[in-house]
Amino acid sequence: MPAAVKRYFAILVLPSVLLLWLSTPAGARLGQEELEKIHAIAAVVQQRYYQQVTAAEVLRAAARGLRQELESQGVAPGFSVDQVSSVGAFDRCFLECSAAHPRLARTGRLTEVAIQGMLQGLRDPYSAYLSPKAFEEYVGAMGGTEAGGVGLLIDQREDTREVVVLDVIENSPAMHRGVRTGDVMLTVDGARASDLGYQEVRKRLRGDAGSLVRLELRRGGRSLPVELTRSTVHLRSVLAELLTDGERKVGYLRVRLFGAETAGELRDAMRGLEAAGARAYILDLRNNGGGYLQTAVEVCSAFLPSETLVVSVRERNRPERVHYSNASAGTAHPLVVLINEHSASASEVTAAALREQGRAMLVGTRSFGKGSVQKLIRLKDDSALKLTTAHYFTPRGADLDKVGLQPDLVFQMPLGAIGTTSDVQLTRALELLGNPLAAADRAIRGSTLK
Known part of the structure; x- marks a missing residue:
């Protein structure tokens, strides 16, 4: 397992909008509408989470979240998690807590901790509840x-x-x-x-x-x-520069994340580099924790022949979905992809597809190893559920979860060297584009190959 464990963009996301629960008439007793929200989310977790979970498991985890919150405030919970074995038992527990602690109920805190407890019970670091503010920040960040x-x-x-x-x-x-x-x-x-x-x-x-x-x-x-x-x-998700290596002009493309604007930014950058004479490319995915799956497919399309397999996605109880590159072919210029231990998710989808389809060599260090896919489900109060619903597989059928991608040429270097004159990974990528055999020979003699 690589050193990195968490990251803001370490997600492979399929966006979705779902208005989950009905409005409750004015005057409904305290906690009733919040309870309907919890029911709706529990149903989605049972139906869509990539591993099967029972209603009892989901509701006990939600009750555990309630109990932990009350205990943290020095309040005796008044119920045992083991008593929650049905929807009715959880409902009684939640409504009694709402009546006994109206301040926590009115602020939505009880609802939030119940949902968080439900998701923590999955033991999945990538499934999460986003408050309206957190969801707004997330969408803004992915948009730049x-x-x-x-x-x-x-x-x-x-x-x-x-x-x-x-x-x-x-x-x-x-x-x-x-x-x-x-x-x-x-x-x-x-x-x-x-x-x-x-x-x-x-x-x-x-x-x-x-x-x-x-x-x-x-x-x-x-x-x-x-x-x-x-x-x-x-945030510009794509940074571009024309590098001159002897007589060869190389287009350097650094992709920070796979966001809503990334594919368009990449196309614009490549048009500029082509006009400036670029005849080879370096795609730098180091420190890129991922983003939208469709964006990864579009980035791959810039370098692959038309209708080329990029990735397949498998969900529980659903047919496999297969994603291909766009109908218009991408550039055929030589390509090297840079990755490191902080390259995850959509970065790994992209790097794996480009290598397995014979378009690129990988240089750097082993990637993070995240093979799951999250669906972003927007709720009617503008909060959201980010839920792991699937795993992705490379064109050759590999599952990269907890494994990652091993580069063709491995060069260790400090994180702070990226983008400096000590960036040996970038230097070796340029050498590889200029003289593949010589670069490979130096890599074997001078790097840490595993």
């Missing part, structure tokens, strides 16, 4: 806009629990204050980042535009205090 952010993409290492900076967005508060890729985040407003965990650090980095967040970073053994003023951050 982060309101009240600082411009950092982060991850948490599984082995050390360190929160590390994966990318610093251009023209962001973090870039203006000198934060760099590879910096380790020690504290956020005085709280230890490793103790807070990935999700809580992300939450604390956000806030109202104009507000401050204070970080302590570690870089090369030194501690660096940094104060950032939050603002609206605009």
